Amino acid sequence: MGDPMTDGQHSRRAALQRQSAQRLEQLREGPDSNAVRQSEARRRTKSVGSVAVVAAALVAMLLVGAWLALGQGHGSYEGFPRASASTGVRPRQVGMSVRHQRIVSYSFGGGPRRFLIVGGIHGNEYGAAVGEALVQKLQSDPRLVPPGTRFDVIPDVNPDGHLADTRGNADGVDLNRNFPTADWSPVLSAGDTSSSRGLTGGSSPGSEPETQAIIRQLQTGYEAVMTLHSRAGIVDFNGPGGASLAASVSSVIGLPVEHLPYQSQIRGSMGEFVPVKFGIPVITLELTSSQLTTRTLMGVMAIAQ
Numbered sequence: 001m002g003d004p005m006t007d008g009q010h011s012r013r014a015a016l017q018r019q020s021a022q023r024l025e026q027l028r029e030g031p032d033s034n035a036v037r038q039s040e041a042r043r044r045t046k047s048v049g050s051v052a053v054v055a056a057a058l059v060a061m062l063l064v065g066a067w068l069a070l071g072q073g074h075g076s077y078e079g080f081p082r083a084s085a086s087t088g089v090r091p092r093q094v095g096m097s098v099r100h101q102r103i104v105s106y107s108f109g110g111g112p113r114r115f116l117i118v119g120g121i122h123g124n125e126y127g128a129a130v131g132e133a134l135v136q137k138l139q140s141d142p143r144l145v146p147p148g149t150r151f152d153v154i155p156d157v158n159p160d161g162h163l164a165d166t167r168g169n170a171d172g173v174d175l176n177r178n179f180p181t182a183d184w185s186p187v188l189s190a191g192d193t194s195s196s197r198g199l200t201g202g203s204s205p206g207s208e209p210e211t212q213a214i215i216r217q218l219q220t221g222y223e224a225v226m227t228l229h230s231r232a233g234i235v236d237f238n239g240p241g242g243a244s245l246a247a248s249v250s251s252v253i254g255l256p257v258e259h260l261p262y263q264s265q266i267r268g269s270m271g272e273f274v275p276v277k278f279g280i281p282v283i284t285l286e287l288t289s290s291q292l293t294t295r296t297l298m299g300v301m302a303i304a305q
């Protein structure tokens with residue numbers, strides 16, 4: 001049973017697709033190449049004598065001033081070279097793994113509409129690599145954050161599993177079966193994949209420090225959540241409005257909207273827990289690559305449809 005889309009949602013999705021196409025176009029061309037070319041041409045024609053030195057210094061000061069001013073906010077970069085330096089967004093510790101590795105979150109944008117992206121809940125999947133690449137990309141190019149939004153990114157919520165290349169955490173718990181849902185069980189379902197063999201749902205609902213870190217972060221209030229998994233190549237969803245949100249992400253990222261075949265047998269997952277507890281949708285993005293392609297990047301941003 002999906003959520004039927006209203007006309008409003010159709011037109012919002014059309015607007016989103018137009019926006020995404022424009023952004024993709026800008027990214028392909030590189031920003032404002034005309035302005036850069038004109039500026040270089042101006043500098044070349046004045047490259048004689050001391051007047052040229054003073055003029056070049058003034059141009060450089062103006063460009064640096066404008067660049068610094070733009071780097072402070074998320075205004076238009078129209079007419080100026082793309083900022084290539086980091087925005088200096090620092091990680092904030094939101095938890096600690098079983099083996100005492102820090103779990104951190106980065107916040108991009110200061111808008112009232114808040115979105116949470118969680119990578120690496122399964123340590124042997126592509127989520128952490130893509131989550132970390134997403135942080136780097138947003139650090140260097142903050143204009144990618146849609147206006148009016150704030151994106152909190154926890155790139156690697158299971159650092160012990162990531163380090164050991166295991167699906168579970170250091171306690172042998174599948175974190176995506178450890179959430180305190182009504183049907184939580186320490187024993188994984190027979191429908192779970194073979195990669196879950198030997199893992200448990202935890203000693204009690206929400207027993208793991210990594211799960212607790214996600215829950216604490218969720219309590220700060222979000223409009224929607226996206227988790228980064230692999231490798232099914234689908235956009236899965238749960239919760240109110242999840243179907244239309246998944247359709248928007250799907251149209252940008254080019255992966256189909258589908259449920260995992262064994263979804264009905266999954267217990268204690270984040271996809272089950274978040275809508276019931278917080279009344280918001282969860283998009284489960286099943287990646288096909290550890291690379292953050294432009295489509296993947298824009299697909300993640302499309303959660304703010």
Ligand SMILES: [Zn+2]
Pocket residue numbers: 122125229230
């Ligand atoms: Zn997974």
